[in-house]
Amino acid sequence: MAWWSRKNKATESGSEKRSVPTGLFQKCDGCSTTLDSQKVVAALRCCPQCGHHFSLPTEDRIHMLLDEGTAVEQDTGLSATDPLGFRDTKSYADRLRGLSKSIGPSDAFRSFLGSMHEVRLALGIFQFEFMGGSMGSVVGEKITRLFERALSERLPAVILSASGGARMQEGILSLMQMAKTSAALGRLRDRGLPYISVLLNPTTGGVAASFALLGDVILAEPGAMIGFAGPRVIEQTIRQKLPEGFQRAEFLLKHGIIDAIVPRAELKGRLSMLLRMLLRQPALQLPQVASVASISGEMLAPVRQPELATPAAPVAEAPAVSDSADGRTDDSQSTRAEVPPLVASALCDGPSSDGAKSFS
Numbered sequence: 001m002a003w004w005s006r007k008n009k010a011t012e013s014g015s016e017k018r019s020v021p022t023g024l025f026q027k028c029d030g031c032s033t034t035l036d037s038q039k040v041v042a043a044l045r046c047c048p049q050c051g052h053h054f055s056l057p058t059e060d061r062i063h064m065l066l067d068e069g070t071a072v073e074q075d076t077g078l079s080a081t082d083p084l085g086f087r088d089t090k091s092y093a094d095r096l097r098g099l100s101k102s103i104g105p106s107d108a109f110r111s112f113l114g115s116m117h118e119v120r121l122a123l124g125i126f127q128f129e130f131m132g133g134s135m136g137s138v139v140g141e142k143i144t145r146l147f148e149r150a151l152s153e154r155l156p157a158v159i160l161s162a163s164g165g166a167r168m169q170e171g172i173l174s175l176m177q178m179a180k181t182s183a184a185l186g187r188l189r190d191r192g193l194p195y196i197s198v199l200l201n202p203t204t205g206g207v208a209a210s211f212a213l214l215g216d217v218i219l220a221e222p223g224a225m226i227g228f229a230g231p232r233v234i235e236q237t238i239r240q241k242l243p244e245g246f247q248r249a250e251f252l253l254k255h256g257i258i259d260a261i262v263p264r265a266e267l268k269g270r271l272s273m274l275l276r277m278l279l280r281q282p283a284l285q286l287p288q289v290a291s292v293a294s295i296s297g298e299m300l301a302p303v304r305q306p307e308l309a310t311p312a313a314p315v316a317e318a319p320a321v322s323d324s325a326d327g328r329t330d331d332s333q334s335t336r337a338e339v340p341p342l343v344a345s346a347l348c349d350g351p352s353s354d355g356a357k358s359f360s
């Protein structure tokens with residue numbers, strides 16, 4: 001055996017000592033701390049140190065949002081064809097087949113009827129795992145049917161978007177989904193039924209440019225990237241450096257594009273409270289949700305009152321419903337549905353049962 005091929009026992013034993021089973025720890029993208037993976041999962045895949053939101057599998061999100069045993073999936077039999085015979089590194093048809101096997105046959109969007117803290121609703125969730133949540137003809141059709149179902153059953157609609165935009169493999173057929181979904185949403189709005197849009201990381205392209213930014217109330221997860229084109233494309237086009245944090249949820253909240261940033265742990269409580277207010281249903285007593293925001297209070301700082309610890313206080317100061325007759329706002333220019341003042345204050349507060357109580 002030549003000297004250079006001798007095994008170094010000291011190095012071997014050292015590497016054995018250093019080896020850590022994979023999956024036990026992960027590094028946080030927000031604060032670079034090494035985290036116990038089990039603790040991250042227990043915190044709905046949020047960093048217990050800084051509140052950074054990791055991506056959450058669609059299945060977990062459904063369990064998180066809908067009351068147990070109420071979720072009934074809709075439109076499961078739809079599948080895309082390949083009208084253009086599109087081929088990149090492999091054919092579009094093969095790609096669809098492979099993803100249907102590994103992820104499921106639902107394409108990039110799953111539609112449900114169910115209840116959220118006893119409020120019945122039509123809920124849609126993008127599956128980013130499936131071709132980057134891109135909107136092709138199946139996704140557009142499912143969203144249109146979701147709005148039409150909400151209309152026929154007189155239910156509110158909630159959609160959680162996470163998408164890279166239109167699906168280029170379907171060409172113009174994917175682009176027309178923007179108009180189709182927006183038109184269906186228009187019919188829902190004409191009947192006065194609420195639609196809440198929740199923007200996850202990332203929400204871009206044709207999805208951001210249509211129904212995702214047409215919500216009566218628009219919420220976002222902390223740190224979500226939201227926009228049409230990516231920052232690099234914009235910088236190259238306008239030949240200017242973009243400001244720090246451009247296209248992040250916090251920046252958009254500051255500039256009035258979205259209504260509130262809601263940490264994942266609070267989302268179900270906040271959504272159900274908003275829906276009850278918009279539907280003028282009596283409030284439900286909810287237990288105080290253990291909040292990821294309590295770890296990272298600055299997430300909600302731009303819209304909250306300074307004292308996060310007393311979420312009920314701003315609601316008490318909000319005008320009573322009787323003061324504002326039918327809850328109309330002064331903004332006659334707004335094309336979005338009119339939001340009662342208490343809903344506006346609900347955007348600033350946690351799922352406080354006190355605030356909801358004063359509405360009923």
Ligand SMILES: [Zn+2]
Pocket residue numbers: 028029030031032033047048049050051052
């Ligand atoms: Zn962190």
